[in-house]
Amino acid sequence: MQKREAREGLDRDMTLPTTLQQLYGMEVFELSPTELEAFRQKTRPVYNKWASEIGVELVPAVTPAAVDHVIE
Numbered sequence: 187m188q189k190r191e192a193r194e195g196l197d198r199d200m201t202l203p204t205t206l207q208q209l210y211g212m213e214v215f216e217l218s219p220t221e222l223e224a225f226r227q228k229t230r231p232v233y234n235k236w237a238s239e240i241g242v243e244l245v246p247a248v249t250p251a252a253v254d255h256v257i258e
Contacts, residue, residue, distance in 0.1 A: 203214040217225060237245050 202217075206212040207214055233245065236248075240248070
């Protein structure tokens with residue numbers, strides 16, 4: 187997604203999923219708590235790999251959009 191489009195969407199009080207749906211016609215799925223936990227477990231090795239390569243303190247800095255929408 188282009189930065190300008192993302193900023194415009196967020197400026198209009200639109201969430202990222204709403205922006206993706208309206209601007210790009212994407213289908214967005216919301217995970218149940220059980221599905222979310224399974225997703226976290228399956229993606230943990232990727233998180234750990236990058237944490238070891240770039241440092242655990244930088245991982246949240248490069249993943250804020252993903253973290254915001256996966257945690258909530």
